[in-house]
Amino acid sequence: MDQLYANVEELSADCSEWKGNIQISETIDTNQDKRTGPQLSDGAFAKILCLLCVFLLIGLLTLAVFFARASAQWEAGRLALGDSFTNVTAELGHLQTRYNNLTGDREQLQVQFDKILVEKNDLQTQFQVFQQGWxxxxxxxxxxxxxxxxxxxxxxxxxxxxxxxxxxxxxxxxxxxxxxxxxxxxxxxxxxxxxxxxxxxxxxxxxxxxxxxxxxxxxxxxxxxxxxxxxxxxxxxxxxxxxxxxxxxxxxxxxxxxx
CATH class of the missing domain: 3.10.100.10 (Mannose-Binding Protein A, subunit A)
Known part of the structure; x- marks a missing residue:
């Protein structure tokens, strides 16, 4: 960015020096211009050229600023997405751990349920045979x-x-x-x-x-x-x-x- 500003200042100095040279040339060629009729002078041409260069530099500076801002926003968005991905990954890990724990608890409860069911059936059988005198x-x-x-x-x-x-x-x-x-x-x-x-x-x-x-x-x-x-x-x-x-x-x- 600093280099672009330096280029603009250097171009402005060159344009001033060129403008002085053109004024000298205009003095020498005044009589000839009068003889040849209305034409675009070299000074006017130089001014237009300098203005175009200035506009071009301004456009380049604007694009540079825009690009810098866009790059900063993109980097910020990338970091935000990275943080979100990390958080989602951590949450997924927590959910997987909870799921594994619940699965283990369910299996233990199933074992206990099966054991209680066997004991219940055994007691029911004993009760039935006891009622029959056994x-x-x-x-x-x-x-x-x-x-x-x-x-x-x-x-x-x-x-x-x-x-x-x-x-x-x-x-x-x-x-x-x-x-x-x-x-x-x-x-x-x-x-x-x-x-x-x-x-x-x-x-x-x-x-x-x-x-x-x-x-x-x-x-x-x-x-x-x-x-x-x-x-x-x-x-x-x-x-x-x-x-x-x-x-x-x-x-x-x-x-x-x-x-």
Whole structure:
């Protein structure tokens, strides 16, 4: 910009010097101009040329100022857009973080919901079987009859309930049945082959809790079924006639929970 102003001042000086030279030339050629008629003098031509140069410089200066202002505005706009882009990028990062956190929270809530749903279904199942007279002990359901029937009638009732007479596979089940303090049928019989005791699921007897002197197999009474007789004792089994009226215990595994 300063260089342009210097050029204008230099051009003005040149124009002044040229104008002086032209005036001298006009004095010399005055007579000739009078002879040749009206013509554009060199001085007038020089003035016009100088004015055109001045106008040109003014236009260039104006364009330079305009360009400088436009450049400043463009730079300011570019910086503003850069700041906006940075802010939007930061906000997008915050939103992504919040989204990730919410996704993690949703997954944790889903896990907790599924766990509570399983517990709810399990409690509902237990409540339903409890209403039907069943007891849940260590993963098995037991039904203790309130009435007395023969061994075969008792087993038919268990089968109707989707279960079978109690099979004792552990000391815990032996203590559970003995703690009822009632004469109770269990699912053990030698009705197929005398002296060959089997559980109702067909498995042979391997661990027994016979009372002293049992089984005695009285042939007159056809003692083919087993009951708890001496409850409260570890060894309490007695072979008895299947027609005797006793209470009984049914056993089954819980059904899978359905949501």
């Amino acid at each position: 007891v849940n002990v260590k993963g098995s359901l037991y039904y203790i009859s309130p009435t007395k029937r023969s061994w075969h009638e008792s087993r038919a009732d268990c089968l109707w309930r989707g279960a079978d007479l109690l099979i004792i596979n552990s000391r815990e089940e032996q203590d559970f049945a003995g703690g009822l303090q009632e004469r109770i049928w269990i699912g053990l019989t030698d009705a197929d082959t005398e002296g060959e005791w089997k559980w109702v699921d067909g498995t042979p007897l391997t661990e027994s809790y016979w009372a002293a002197g049992e089984p005695n197999g009285d042939p007159l009474r056809k003692e083919d079924c087993v009951e708890f007789k001496k409850y409260g004792l570890k060894f309490s089994w007695n072979d008895e006639s299947c027609d005797l009226q006793n209470q009984w215990i049914c056993e089954k595994k819980p059904s899978p929970c359905v949501g």
